[in-house]
């Protein structure tokens with residue numbers, strides 16, 4: 001089956017996605033019978049659009065050498081607006097990979113609404129729209145009979161949402177404890193081991209492509225809060241960003257790290273959602289966790305989630321290391337699963 005994908009955003013994640021569908025063409029065909037074709041890619045220069053399909057190699061060259069999708073030979077369209085680009089792309093699925101903005105949700109919010117109202121499924125890596133309008137967007141998708149997937153937006157490459165969707169049938173989720181932001185975890189590890197200063201660790205995360213375009217989102221705990229809000233909405237009940245008690249790693253001092261170490265503990269930026277007396281309580285704060293905590297061993301670029309349930313007990317998943325390639329795999333995961341379960 002041919003699956004046409006239009007992608008908003010051609011940065012770290014978008015470029016790895018384009019590269020991955022090209023490199024994994026045979027596996028995708030053999031395992032799932034899918035041919036994934038990019039029919040539109042947008043960035044701040046405009047877009048490249050071809051309903052017949054764009055060559056990922058040519059697109060990546062245009063981005064590298066000329067600075068944007070709009071300079072893709074033959075198919076580049078400088079300054080074209082997303083609506084016109086999408087209308088010409090004839091896509092089945094829209095991938096949203098523009099920067100996250102948790103104040104306005106834009107440009108992701110408009111892009112996702114445009115995609116759903118145009119009858120296209122969505123796989124989003126950006127979080128802002130889901131943080132601000134989770135219920136509205138899910139309702140819109142449901143009314144249109146479309147899928148709105150977001151594996152890449154909630155601590156990629158951890159199978160957070162998939163764990164709940166595919167493994168916890170019948171369970172009530174009592175609590176979520178999670179380390180959801182690789183940049184914060186890198187900074188804390190660096191402070192703990194004395195490998196570098198706060199600023200050096202942040203620069204390293206930026207170099208690896210895991211930091212947000214606006215690093216305040218990482219170090220002030222906004223990114224963790226946003227992911228926690230999305231996960232809680234999906235798994236436990238309706239909550240909003242202003243309900244989260246939030247403190248980021250920018251509030252952690254070397255003395256706090258030293259004190260924790262002296263007690264055999266490790267400071268983590270923990271996101272927690274708990275049901276207390278029928279209400280949901282959300283916190284994102286640095287916590288000195290003891291060695292017996294399920295997320296004690298989650299270090300540096302790793303992330304982890306521990307879900308406590310009534311029927312299945314506690315399940316914990318820890319990833320091997322994040323980055324834009326792993327995030328692109330999450331987007332691919334959503335695209336493949338949309339094609340398998342929503343398009344056939």
Ligand SMILES: NC(=O)c1ccc[n+]([C@@H]2O[C@H](COP(=O)([O-])OP(=O)(O)OC[C@H]3O[C@@H](n4cnc5c(N)ncnc54)[C@H](OP(=O)(O)O)[C@@H]3O)[C@@H](O)[C@H]2O)c1
Pocket residue numbers: 008009010011012013014042043044045068096097098099100107125126127152153156209210211212213322323324325327
């Ligand atoms: N990087 C990761 O490891 C990771 C992990 C999980 C989730 N995410 C999420 O994935 C999304 C993309 O991350 P990234 O690292 O790929 O970001 P990025 O490198 O900053 O890329 C963003 C892309 O969006 C384009 N863009 C910016 N503003 C736009 C606008 N108004 N309209 C259209 N395109 C616009 C940029 O264009 P130009 O190229 O022309 O600047 C760029 O191509 C973010 O929302 C992030 O939170 C990232």
